Amino acid sequence: MATAKKKPAPVKKAARPASTKTAVKKAPAAPGKAVKKAVQKPAAKPPVKKAQAQPAPKPQKPAKPKKPKLVRDSFTIPKAEYVVLDELKQRAAGLTRPVKKSELLRAGIKALATLPDAAFLTALSNVPAIKTGRPTLAG
Secondary structure (H helix, E strand, C coil): CCCCCCCCCCCCCCCCCCCCCCCCCCCCCCCCCCCCCCCCCCCCCCCCCCCCCCCCCCCCCCCCCCCCCCCCCCCCCCHHHHHHHHHHHHHHHHCCCCCCHHHHHHHHHHHHHHCCHHHHHHHHHCCCCCCCCCCCCCC
């Protein structure tokens, strides 16, 4: 008896799942072949939120003050007054409070702002007017 070799069963390819967004229409199949239609699954219902106890409101932090807008400027100053700025910086460092030139100038502005009008005019009269602009190079 001759045994006939049996062919192994053909492996079926897994069908791709139908897209839930849109069904793609294909050209009509050849007659005699069954055509499967894509079945759209109903949209999943959003989960129902259970009523939960509201957490206690967080204590509000104090509002941070806004930083002042800074303005960059340049000016001309006589050499003698510039030396005074350096001496004041050294004096502040000796008093264990190092400062920058801009801090010294701002402190001077605050001090001038507190003066009464008569003292303010006296302080202004002690400062000679200088020509504005960049100094010329004397070389």
